[in-house]
Amino acid sequence: MKIKSILLGAAILLGASGVAKADKGMWLLNELNKENVERMRELGFTLPLDSLYSFDKPSIANAVVIFGGGCTGITVSEQGLIFTNHHCGYGAIQSQSTVDHDYLRDGFVARTMGEELPIPGLSVKYLRKIEKVTDKVEAQLKGITDEMERLTKAQEICNKLAKEQNAGDDQLCIVEPFYSNNEYFLIVYDVFKDVRMVFAPPSSVGKFGGDTDNWMWPRHTGDFSVFRVYASNNRPAEYSKDNKPYKPVYYAAVSTQGYKADDYAMTIGFPGSTDRYLTSWGVEDRIENENNPRIEVRGIKQAIWKEAMSADQATRIKYASKYAQSANYWKNSIGMNRGLARLDVIGRKRAEEKAFAEWIRKNGKEAVYGDVLPSLEKAYREGAAANKQMTYLHEALFGGTEVIRLAQMINAFASNSNAEARERILKGIDGIYKDYLPSLDRKVLPAMLDVARQHIPADKLPDVFAKVIDKKFKGDTKKYADYVFGKSIIPYDNKFQAAYKQMPADKFAKLMEKDPAVELANSVIASARAIQADAMAHAYSIERGKRLFFAGLREMNPDKALPSDANFTMRMSYGSIKGYEPQDGAWYNYYTTGKGVLEKQDPKSDEFAVQENILDLFRTKNYGPYAENGQLHVAFLSNNDITGGNSGSPVFDKNGRLIGLAFDGNWEAMSGDIEFEPDLQRTISVDIRYVLFMIDKWGQCPRLIQELKLM
Template sequence: MRKILLSVVMLCMAFATKADEGMWLLRELNKESVSRMKELGFTFPINKLYDENNPSLKDAVVIFGGGCSGVAVSEQGLIFTNHHCGYGAIQKLSSVEHDYLQDGFAAANQPEELYADGLTVSFLRSMSDVTDRILSNIPSVLSEMQREATIDSLSDELVKSYENDPFVRARVIPFYSRNKYYLVLYDVFRDVRLTVTPPSSVGKYGGDTDNWIWPRHTGDFSVFRVYADKNNKPARHSADNVPYRPKYVVPVSLAGVKDNDYAMTIGYPGSTERYLSSWGIRQRMESENKPRIDVRDAKQAIWREAMNANDTIRIKYANKFAGSSNYWKNSIGMNEAILNRNVLQEKETIESRLQQWIDGNPARKAKYGNTLATLRDAYTSTNAPAAYSTYFLETFNNGIELIRFANTILHFDTKTSEEDKQAFINERIIESYKDYEPALDKKVLSALLKLYAERVPEEYHPGIYTKIKEEFGGDYDRYGEWLFTHSQFTNLDNLLSLLKTNNTDSLMKDPAMELALSATEAGYKLSGQLMPTYDKILQGEREFMAALMEMSPDKNFYPDATFTQRLSYGSVKGYQPRDAVWYDYYTTAQGVFEKYKENDPEFHVQPYILDALRSRDYGRYAAPDGLLHVNFLSNNDITGGNSGSPVFNGKAELIGLAFDGNWEALSGDLIFEPEVQRTISVDIRYVLFMIDKVMKAPHIIRELQIPR
């Protein structure tokens, strides 16, 4: 009897853990998910989660910028998001004289708020299922590439009526490995202003060392305000604009969190590959992650040295470095987690089961008999060229900035109107050069050209390597010195003068353009190696997903992340990363002092902030234990793009902002690991303490809806 009872308990525990997996579309929530949410402590009305005709929670959760999430928290358009999400805008607003990255910023009133040029905040308007309108027009005889081209054409027709409206974004997005399609509409607000941001010593406390690592002590938040015209509609930046009145405003809870409390995130997770095959995962590890780590190691070492030595360069390259290092460390952690969590073995078990199911029925065998073999052969045959392609992209597309500038100019049409030409120059060229240091890029160029030559076979080298060998004796430093001395692209004024002449011949003969064109030609060659099998991979992945869903008709599948609004539900809880080690579910301000290192770029904190924490004058922001809680853990299912996502309690009140995942589960984009996968969030009480007591902006607190 005892064994039977134990077996039942273990079965229930396994189900409960797995049930919390998923990045669910709010409009597709099923009965099982809703039941599980209520079991965990959700009491908010389900019909107020997603409603396109009445105000609902979906109206408060936004796309912040181009790759983050945020939440509306006041009737006057305040948006809470992460510090690292606002980092690019804060960096653009900063200078050596007004270093908002180092010192923070708090507007005393709305007129003092700083317009963040180019920053957008997008509110979800609607999601319409257009699967039938798409797939019913796809002939079965088409190849996979022809199929995709046809779908693109049909999608273009569906969004055509919105394409000239700068305040509406329309996208047709595939789900379930391109077996389902939605037309998604957003209202895009283009007048967004910085209201409050803490110093990086708070918002980025721990830097790269603590990135993806628990325990954390990072106040990763920033506050912006959305402005609209007098009719509450999106508008260009204007002094006449007024704060936007959101359809729904999220109340902010000071009750805090306890172990096993309900936790729910709603945000915009960017990309997952939960249904990727074992062969695809191996290619991700060996042909994408490893080359990316290799190249960014070299580039970031050069950047880091220059940034530490010069404040001007530190400000210019702060956002670039943060973006580069984030995915560099993610790639390292993902490869480690895949091995430690036996991800490949789990995938192989699923594939074995699927193959047995396919072979067990003639109809299934006719439909899916070649699916797994197609995937295996396509991936294994392209591992080497895929690695060379990653080296190429990291070196020539993401590494050497001068090449990116030249590629931008290639899209410059000298025959367009003067107005369009000037807009192109302002938006694409001048903005890029504001954060550019030619001497630094020259060092990167020499290092990366050498690294690429060492890692990639000569047949995939751009033709410029012949010039370097013949004219510079293979010396990359000499070539770099010559290029940066003779190119007009290394100086903005010189480049603008060249563009004004409309002298295409001089433009195309510039050494920077010569390098860019040479790289482009090599890129086409690499693409040509991969293209024949790309069709097979697309087909194999679509069939693989369809077969999995057909094999398990009673299972509630959720679609991979596609930077569309998703909900995840779970609980506040710690975890055991390894034998004899247990991590509690929260951290306190005491940890800031324990990690503090004077003048260290990652762990230094200004004395006035330390004094505020040391005073223990936390007021209503203190936890019941009298301490100031900083970060907390939950088992919510998130990924990149969820940064800035609101974390809600069971009443749909704001309790935190999600900003990171944990090191042990960086394989989470490929497979959910319920025992160790955790979301790291900043406690909203720490956010409010910093705004109120440290940044001296109590007027912001007064705008919030704080339940008593």
């Protein structure tokens, strides 16, 4: 129900086909209907439904967790052992890495529980309750016609309902909108904050193929890492050496029996965001005003980062996680634009809109839905310029150069008199400094200022351009960057620490008001607010259109199950193990093996170089019990429906046994967040037998294998 921050782009809606097959969609487990269950049975699912999802008895869903702030994980032992993706654990692995102990490069193995490393700030959340509260919310929204007022009121009601749950300090209680703000659910999580790193393969395995193979198939990446949840009296607690491994309600059995083509496959996870009910105008807006600016700006920034990372190991460690996060959705945007064009998604959306308009006309629904499509078209057209400007401003100056964010936080710290708030902000500042290089950001700033100037009209640019860059430095952004990094204390941890510790609070606050980096940040914020005001004039019209369009589609298709768009709440997807035809005359098999690692490995490439001791295991086929017909399966494909946030999601077979961890989608179907393509869209998962092989044969850590329930 919260409008997407205009700083991150205008609100976007997806055009839906009125026909939603039961095997495409990310389904709420508490909303599964007869159509879903029949399709699951047809595909091969064998278990009673309450063994999949239940709050009355242990069930498979009880073992699935939110890992960190944006991934999924699966509990695999009665001692709180968690499997997730390597790229999900990447930040944690990076946080513990140094030049002397480079766990990113070399991997990490805890031989005993005592060697498992606490990760400050990392949490794992277990879902404990989900309850529909639509009637309670909608009853208080009757008669409200203004969309801004409606959304604001709904937010107030949801906050109140969440507060009334009296959740403890170790719980998170939220009320979230579903089905395009047409329904609401109350959700409660237990939040465990003592999470420790147990095992990580080297990046030559966990990130094998790097950016080149990202989103691609065939894939040979061992994208997994292992963590453990600790508790006090089996309840969530802050880190303590006295905490014990958490004993979960349920943990997943692990299958070593493999799979074959057309076998049932099911994922459960926390997909972040889809836009399946976006209209054609929304698709155009996504391509032109969000994806294209993101591709351009991140490409410039990443090239500067990459050069520095390639030249110095310490820089590579500091920027590894940030680079990976940036590059992931940079390439995603490239692939999405390509897929949207190749599959003529705009044309298909227009056909759906035509059918919707015809249904309105034939059924006399003009009074309710007659203005939905025209108002959406008008809002997107009139809001396009502001959305593009905000994307460039955000990508270049809020997300491109790091000094602006740092200045924002330090200025907030300086101006805040609340001790608790200051401590919280200071913790965030320290986290940024840990992985920040002023010398590198000094190179990024002028490049980001230049790209902002190229794409934002002069009257919407931050006034620092006219007042300082142009007036004092004749438009030379490099000289301006030298000035900022030469005069400001913001980029330098030691200078900041000395200033705020030695000065009275009021004097430090005044110093910050005049700091060049703070002046830059304030100028950018003022510009963002001005552009945001333009965008907000259209955002509420888009939100209203989204809500009514979905309501109309439901009414138009009363016998069809239309899944709610993803919003980082627990969802299930069911499907089958399948290869696919990427283009005419070509066929991709549904699995890869260790043979491909040997074919791709290249000691001269930072993306494909593999340590000799790992290569020797493949060359000698020292696979132990994890091979199938003499080959070690590495990754496999299924036609499950996933998106960002599903990373680390367990893939289960027909008997609810773990067979893999989902970690990617395929390049040919990057438009999948907007339109699911059943013939093309595939989930790429690491085979659980490859995970076991790395733990056992490379890591030589039998204690972890012994914890698992192997079947």
